[in-house]
Each structure stands twice: as structure tokens, then as C-alpha cells.
Amino acid sequence: MGVQAKLKEKKKEQGIHIDMTPMVDLGFLLITFFILTTTMNQPNTIDMKLPAKPDQPTEQPEIDLSNSISVLLGKDNRIYYHQFDESGLTDPSKLQETTFDTEGIERVIDQAKARAKKPDIFTVIIKPTEDSNYENFVNILDEMEITKTDHYGITDVKPWEQKIYEAKVGESGGENVNSNEN
Amino acid sequence: MPRVKPKRHNVIVDMTPFVDVAFLILTFFILTAQFRSSDLEDIVTPKSISSLTLEETDMMTVNITEDGRYSFSPIESSSGKKQLLEKMAKKYNISFTEGEINSFVVSPTVPVPMSQLKSFLHVPKDEQANVKTDGIPLDEDHQEVMDWIKYSLEVNPSARLSIKGDAKAQYPKFQELFEQLRNISFYKFNLITTAK
Numbered sequence: 001m002g003v004q005a006k007l008k009e010k011k012k013e014q015g016i017h018i019d020m021t022p023m024v025d026l027g028f029l030l031i032t033f034f035i036l037t038t039t040m041n042q043p044n045t046i047d048m049k050l051p052a053k054p055d056q057p058t059e060q061p062e063i064d065l066s067n068s069i070s071v072l073l074g075k076d077n078r079i080y081y082h083q084f085d086e087s088g089l090t091d092p093s094k095l096q097e098t099t100f101d102t103e104g105i106e107r108v109i110d111q112a113k114a115r116a117k118k119p120d121i122f123t124v125i126i127k128p129t130e131d132s133n134y135e136n137f138v139n140i141l142d143e144m145e146i147t148k149t150d151h152y153g154i155t156d157v158k159p160w161e162q163k164i165y166e167a168k169v170g171e172s173g174g175e176n177v178n179s180n181e182n
Numbered sequence: 183m184p185r186v187k188p189k190r191h192n193v194i195v196d197m198t199p200f201v202d203v204a205f206l207i208l209t210f211f212i213l214t215a216q217f218r219s220s221d222l223e224d225i226v227t228p229k230s231i232s233s234l235t236l237e238e239t240d241m242m243t244v245n246i247t248e249d250g251r252y253s254f255s256p257i258e259s260s261s262g263k264k265q266l267l268e269k270m271a272k273k274y275n276i277s278f279t280e281g282e283i284n285s286f287v288v289s290p291t292v293p294v295p296m297s298q299l300k301s302f303l304h305v306p307k308d309e310q311a312n313v314k315t316d317g318i319p320l321d322e323d324h325q326e327v328m329d330w331i332k333y334s335l336e337v338n339p340s341a342r343l344s345i346k347g348d349a350k351a352q353y354p355k356f357q358e359l360f361e362q363l364r365n366i367s368f369y370k371f372n373l374i375t376t377a378k
Contacts, residue, residue, distance in 0.1 A: 019197070020196075020197030020198055020200065020201050021197055023197070023201050023204075024197055024200045024201050024204055027200075027201060027204030027205055027208055028204055030208050031204065031207050031208045031211060034208065034211035034212055034215055035211060037215065038211065038214070038215045038216070043227070043235075043236050043374050043375070043376065044230060044232055044233060044234060044235060044236065044374070044375050044376060044377050045232065045234050045235070045236040045344065045372040045373060045374055045375065046230055046232045046234070046372065046373040046375055047234065047370070047372055048370070048371055048372065048373050049369055049370050050360055050363060050364055050369045050370075051364075051369075073353070128353045128357070129353075130352070130353065130354050130357075131352075131353075132352075132353045133349065133350050133351060133352055133353060134228060134246070134347045134348065134349055134350070134351045134352075134353060134356060135228040135229075135349035135350065136353070137353060137356065138228040138229075138230050138349070138373065138375055139228070139230075141230070141373075142230050142231050142232070145231060145232065146231065154360075156357075
């Protein structure tokens with residue numbers, strides 16, 4: 001009797017066909033997930049090189065103003081630019097404001113580069129103020145990449161620039177509240 | 183010509199080997215997935231178009247949080263970390279017990295100044311994230327961050343530095359770090375960003 005029952009069971013078992021297709025689908029889905037997460041584990045990076053600290057104060061070579069542009073990173077994600085030196089930057093109107101997107105600083109740099117006497121050595125001088133944050137800094141480095149500017153430098157804001165920048169911020173800050181005081 | 187088209191045979195494919203292979207490959211990838219040691223602080227790095235992936239070998243990291251606190255992640259190497267801790271201990275006249283040294287080797291980040299390091303190493307790993315600290319000091323009077331970097335370089339001359347800063351951290355913190363790096367003639371490093 002027991003042997004017969006076993007035989008019947010065996011017959012019944014042969015009738016069960018499990019379709020493994022969904023399990024294969026699941027398996028490959030999980031594999032793909034793990035492959036992608038291990039490759040995405042590595043964070044992106046920007047290579048950065050600081051200028052060497054000169055041992056003695058070196059003579060600044062004569063820089064034609066059209067071959068460079070100074071970009072100031074201000075607070076609240078604002079960005080300003082000018083192409084003047086100390087004698088040229090006389091009032092806040094000479095310091096112009098722009099934005100971080102394609103229409104803004106990218107176009108400004110491209111236009112300035114086109115106007116330069118020697119476009120190959122065109123330099124962007126990045127001067128982050130104390131109000132700017134790290135994101136502004138990384139964004140401007142991105143813009144260097146986008147505009148394919150190889151020559152750029154990061155320096156401190158000069159005192160004469162700081163004064164004009166503060167006056168400029170004061171102006172735009174005032175405009176937001178009521179009409180300008182001039 | 184109305185010939186008999188090739189008879190359609192119902193193909194029954196046994197999927198079992200498929201599943202076996204699939205799960206084998208899956209197991210392989212699960213085991214080789216290296217999880218990045220979770221940082222003690224939440225740092226949201228800024229987005230960048232740069233698509234260069236970070237090479238993790240011999241990499242030490244300085245982390246800067248949103249409110250400007252520094253912390254240091256040494257190169258992941260037990261012998262290297264032991265030597266690094268020895269050098270820092272000598273400079274700051276602190277002696278560490280065997281247990282503390284082992285705890286240091288296991289911790290991925292140092293978020294506290296040397297004065298609090300001993301007590302920090304006694305905190306169990308799971309609670310290390312909850313330790314409230316002002317970070318490692320860095321200014322003209324306190325050069326602790328630079329000491330960590332300098333001794334890491336002594337232990338491993340091919341050490342590389344990366345800076346993991348929060349997007350909203352104020353620039354002067356980075357300016358200070360860059361100035362100090364120039365002082366020790368360390369000019370090349372990486373900035374960690376996320377893909378745009």
C-alpha cells in the first residue's frame with residue numbers, strides 16, 4: 001500500500017512544471033542593480049592645482065587689460081565681472097553683474113575672449129569674496145571647463161575691488177527695498 | 183510553392199541553469215561591492231559637470247561641513263594609520279593605549295581635535311556619528327589639519343589629497359585651507375563633486 005502511494009506521488013510530481021522565467025528576470029535585474037551601484041560608488045572629482053607661492057614678490061608683467069577678465073564671486077550666488085585695473089575701476093557701475101547660467105557668465109567670457117588682443121593667453125582671474133560659498137567656486141571652475149579656458153587663476157579680492165564690490169552690493173540691496181539713494 | 187513549412191516545434195527550455203548562472207553572478211557582485219565607509223557628517227557636495235571619477239588609492243580626505251567644520255579621513259591602511267597616530271601622538275604628547283590605536287585603525291574619519299581624540303576613540307563605532315564636535319581647528323594658531331596631512335605624507339609619500347566640501351560651506355574656510363596647503367608646498371589635489 002505504501003509503495004503504491006509513493007508511486008502515485010512520484011507521478012504527480014512529474015506533472016508540476018515551474019516556469020523559471022520570472023526568476024531569471026529577477027536575477028538579472030538584481031545583477032544589473034549591483035553592477036550599476038558599484039560603478040556609481042566612485043564620486044566625481046575636479047583636479048585642482050594651486051599656484052606656487054613665490055619666494056620673493058615677483059614683478060607683475062605688463063598685462064594688457066583686454067587679455068584678462070576679473071570675475072568676483074559675491075554673496076547669494078551672485079557673480080560680478082570687470083576688466084579694469086585699479087585706476088580703471090572707479091565706481092560701482094563699472095562692475096557688472098551676471099548669472100551662472102549659459103546666457104550669463106559663459107557668454108561674457110566668450111565675448112571677452114573674442115575681444116582679446118591675444119585670445120590664446122586670455123586669462124580669467126577668479127576672485128571669490130568672503131561672502132561666496134563653495135558651490136559658487138565649483139560652478140566657476142565648471143565654467144572654465146565649459147568655455148575651455150585653460151588659463152585661469154584664483155586670487156584674493158584686492159582692497160580697491162572690495163570697496164567697489166561692497167558699494168555695488170549696497171546699491172542693489174537698497175534697490176530691493178526702495179528706490180536708489182545715489 | 184505550397185510546400186510544408188518547417189513544422190513549429192514547441193521548444194521547452196529548462197530555465198534552471200539560467201537561474202543558477204544568474205544567481206552565481208549576482209552573488210559575485212554582492213560580495214565584491216565595496217561599501218564606502220559612511221561619513222560621520224552629512225556633506226552634500228556641489229554639482230559639477232566634471233565626469234572624472236575619483237581614484238581611491240592612497241587617498242586622504244579633508245571634509246568641510248556646511249558650517250565650516252573640518253574633519254580628516256586618513257588613507258585606509260592599518261599599518262599606515264598606526265604610524266600616523268604614533269607621529270601625531272609624539273607631536274602632541276599624548277599616549278594611546280593598544281585599544282585606542284585599534285579603534286583608530288577602524289574609524290574612517292577623525293572629526294575631533296587632538297585634545298578630544300582619546301575620549302572619541304572610546305566611543306563605540308555606531309555612536310561615533312552622534313559625537314558633537316567643533317571639528318579639527320585650522321587657523322594661524324592651530325595647524326592640526328595640516329599636521330594630519332604632513333604626517334600622512336611622511337608615512338606614505340605617494341599620498342593624495344581630496345577635499346570634500348559641502349556646497350553651502352563659506353569660501354573663507356577653503357581659502358584658509360588653500361593658503362595652508364601652499365605653505366607646505368602641496369599644490370595638487372582633488373575636489374569631490376557629484377554629477378550634474
